[in-house]
Amino acid sequence: MSATRVDASGLLRLVDRQGGLRAELSGRWVVANVAGLERALTALPGESRKGGGPVGGRALEIDLSAVEAIDTVGAWLVHRTAARWQRAGGEPLITGVNEDYEVLLGQVAKADRPVPEKPRGHGRIARMIDGFGRSVSLAGKESLSLISFLGETIAALFRLVFLHPGRFRLTSTFAQAQKAGLEAMPIVGLISFLIGIVIAYQGVDQLAMFGAQIFVVNLVAISVLRELGILLAAIVIAGRSGSSFTAQIGSMKLNEEVDAMRTLGLDPIEVLVVPRVLALMIMLPCLAFFADMMGLTGGMLMSWGVLGIPPDVFMNRLADSVSWKTFAVGIVKAPFFAVTIAVVGCLEGLRVEGSSESVGQRTTQSVVKGIFLVIVLDAAFSIFFATVGI
Amino acid sequence: MADNGSPAERGQPIIRLRGIRNAFGRQVVHDKLDLDVRRGEIIALVGGSGTGKSVLLRTIVGLNRPAAGSIEVFGKQILGMPAVERRKVEQRWGILFQNGALFSSLTVAQNIQVPLKEHLGLKGPILDEIAALKIALAGLPPEAGDKYPSELSGGMKKRAGLARALALDPEIVFLDEPTAGLDPIGAAAFDQLIADLRDSIGFTVFLVTHDLDTLATVCDRIAVLGEKRVMVVGTMEEMLQQTHPWIVEYFHGPRGRAALDAKARNEARLEG
Numbered sequence: 001m002s003a004t005r006v007d008a009s010g011l012l013r014l015v016d017r018q019g020g021l022r023a024e025l026s027g028r029w030v031v032a033n034v035a036g037l038e039r040a041l042t043a044l045p046g047e048s049r050k051g052g053g054p055v056g057g058r059a060l061e062i063d064l065s066a067v068e069a070i071d072t073v074g075a076w077l078v079h080r081t082a083a084r085w086q087r088a089g090g091e092p093l094i095t096g097v098n099e100d101y102e103v104l105l106g107q108v109a110k111a112d113r114p115v116p117e118k119p120r121g122h123g124r125i126a127r128m129i130d131g132f133g134r135s136v137s138l139a140g141k142e143s144l145s146l147i148s149f150l151g152e153t154i155a156a157l158f159r160l161v162f163l164h165p166g167r168f169r170l171t172s173t174f175a176q177a178q179k180a181g182l183e184a185m186p187i188v189g190l191i192s193f194l195i196g197i198v199i200a201y202q203g204v205d206q207l208a209m210f211g212a213q214i215f216v217v218n219l220v221a222i223s224v225l226r227e228l229g230i231l232l233a234a235i236v237i238a239g240r241s242g243s244s245f246t247a248q249i250g251s252m253k254l255n256e257e258v259d260a261m262r263t264l265g266l267d268p269i270e271v272l273v274v275p276r277v278l279a280l281m282i283m284l285p286c287l288a289f290f291a292d293m294m295g296l297t298g299g300m301l302m303s304w305g306v307l308g309i310p311p312d313v314f315m316n317r318l319a320d321s322v323s324w325k326t327f328a329v330g331i332v333k334a335p336f337f338a339v340t341i342a343v344v345g346c347l348e349g350l351r352v353e354g355s356s357e358s359v360g361q362r363t364t365q366s367v368v369k370g371i372f373l374v375i376v377l378d379a380a381f382s383i384f385f386a387t388v389g390i
Numbered sequence: 391m392a393d394n395g396s397p398a399e400r401g402q403p404i405i406r407l408r409g410i411r412n413a414f415g416r417q418v419v420h421d422k423l424d425l426d427v428r429r430g431e432i433i434a435l436v437g438g439s440g441t442g443k444s445v446l447l448r449t450i451v452g453l454n455r456p457a458a459g460s461i462e463v464f465g466k467q468i469l470g471m472p473a474v475e476r477r478k479v480e481q482r483w484g485i486l487f488q489n490g491a492l493f494s495s496l497t498v499a500q501n502i503q504v505p506l507k508e509h510l511g512l513k514g515p516i517l518d519e520i521a522a523l524k525i526a527l528a529g530l531p532p533e534a535g536d537k538y539p540s541e542l543s544g545g546m547k548k549r550a551g552l553a554r555a556l557a558l559d560p561e562i563v564f565l566d567e568p569t570a571g572l573d574p575i576g577a578a579a580f581d582q583l584i585a586d587l588r589d590s591i592g593f594t595v596f597l598v599t600h601d602l603d604t605l606a607t608v609c610d611r612i613a614v615l616g617e618k619r620v621m622v623v624g625t626m627e628e629m630l631q632q633t634h635p636w637i638v639e640y641f642h643g644p645r646g647r648a649a650l651d652a653k654a655r656n657e658a659r660l661e662g
């Protein structure tokens with residue numbers, strides 16, 4: 001008695017025979033059909049739960065003579081079927097094999113090897129606790145490495161200034177200064193100008209309730225000069241230059257350029273970090289000054305437009321309400337912010353490892369940390385100035 | 391592969407370049423370049439550094455648009471082909487780039503699965519099985535599948551790149567300097583791998599190489615690029631008859647001789 005089952009896709013025909021099965025393959029056994037091929041194979045016993053009957057010692061003949069085309073994936077499926085059949089205690093036999101198929105089957109048989117076990121992970125809660133612990137210890141290490149990197153940078157700077165002034169990279173410093181400073185002027189200026197306008201406008205609204213509109217000048221002057229000018233400039237620079245430092249140095253790191261420098265006797269800190277730190281130290285105070293001026297201009301124009309305070313009155317009032325100290329308190333923070341941003345940007349760049357994804361992550365880190373540290377420092381300065389009474 | 395294309399395609403060259411011209415600004419790299427690649431052969435493109443071998447390869451696969459000329463692959467015009475049809479053609483070739491060009495944020499196994507997912511929409515355990523198969527075929531150890539490209543040596547990256555190029559069992563594989571940077575044993579194994587795969591899968595191999603051992607042992611024909619075009623195409627024996635000074639220098643130089651001697655020794659050993 002023999003029964004024939006044909007798979008709907010026309011890839012496989014099963015014939016029951018004395019003491020076994022005969023699988024006649026046909027059609028294209030290629031990777032493009034792999035989903036259909038796998039489905040067709042489920043008709044075989046031992047390939048899936050629903051496949052009919054136990055394998056038990058039975059023979060299985062896999063006949064390839066009607067196959068139109070076969071590639072490595074098709075050959076792999078044939079090989080896998082035979083191997084499973086054998087493991088289940090049956091006797092597989094592949095027939096209708098021409099020379100080409102033989103080489104192919106030989107190759108996939110050689111390629112069949114146990115897949116290494118992946119180590120099994122722990123439970124979810126254990127992983128959460130583990131992750132939390134790791135991130136705490138990471139934060140500690142981060143701050144340490146930032147401080148030690150800052151130390152290295154300062155050491156390199158002193159080395160350059162006092163021991164080897166000839167090795168100082170002036171061109172690179174100026175190029176960085178131009179990119180980081182000059183090219184940031186439009187955006188820093190525009191933002192500060194708009195903020196000046198906003199503060200004046202909002203301030204007038206509130207001060208008008210006390211009939212003290214004229215104090216809007218004090219409001220604008222003190223907030224812009226003490227805090228906002230420098231903060232806005234620093235935040236824009238952290239976003240613009242901090243990120244670009246990280247991306248530039250990170251790509252060089254991926255390309256093994258940084259390693260090449262080391263082997264050529266160049267110190268990456270001297271070559272890459274010092275010029276960038278210096279460039280920002282020079283440019284951020286200038287940008288902060290520019291931001292101050294633009295902020296005041298914005299405030300002045302708004303006061304004129306809304307309150308009718310003419311510019312000359314505004315100027316007089318300005319001179320009365322603030323001293324050079326207010327301005328200095330703002331500007332003096334700039335070099336500190338600059339070093340923070342540049343050092344964070346460069347350190348994150350040098351930490352890039354492995355993949356381009358790492359460049360992206362490090363760049364994000366550099367901006368987030370840069371802005372965060374700038375604001376922390378600013379708070380520290382406020383406390384300091386309050387304590388000493390400036 | 392038992393699949394040799396439609397009857398109309400059989401006998402036709404699988405790649406047919408006519409009058410290719412490539413220029414970058416005022417620098418003309420190729421001009422009036424013609425080349426035919428036959429189905430099932432291993433053809434090597436040689437030429438001095440900067441003669442435009444990589445550019446020619448990129449031109450054939452559509453990464454670089456030539457200023458003039460026609461490119462026929464599988465009997466179809468590649469230039470100006472609609473996008474849908476292009477995708478179909480792209481499934482039929484695989485490329486190993488000069489620097490591997492593995493996706494650095496994916497593991498080797500995931501790299502191999504990219505074309506399987508993108509072109510075939512495969513899902514499930516079969517993906518892992520195919521990746522493991524290709525990793526083994528390319529001669530990598532099984533653990534390599536879970537590694538990221540940055541954790542691989544140069545030779546392993548080449549093999550991983552080949553494994554990805556072979557993911558869809560392509561009809562043509564383009565290899566840009568596959569054995570450059572490999573140790574001689576690794577390079578010989580790579581050559582053997584390509585020859586074996588060609589014999590079993592039956593694909594056509596278009597490779598750019600400077601490796602004279604590769605040229606001597608596995609290539610059916612050699613195309614010499616120079617003077618902005620393909621100067622000659624022929625077997626190794628035919629190359630040795632050429633009189634063009636560059637070709638003479640290339641094949642009769644000390645390295646050329648050494649490679650040929652090695653090949654002769656090998657053959658003698660096999661016969662004896």
Ligand SMILES: Nc1ncnc2c1ncn2[C@@H]1O[C@H](COP(=O)(O)OP(=O)(O)O)[C@@H](O)[C@H]1O
Nearest residue numbers: 414417419437438439440441442443444445446
């Ligand atoms: N994208 C490009 N822009 C400008 N010039 C290029 C570009 N790609 C390649 N070239 C130039 O084309 C020539 C050939 O390059 P290539 O094909 O990479 O040489 P090789 O034969 O060594 O592989 C070189 O002179 C190179 O400078």
Ligand SMILES: [Mg+2]
Nearest residue numbers: 443444445488
């Ligand atoms: Mg090249």
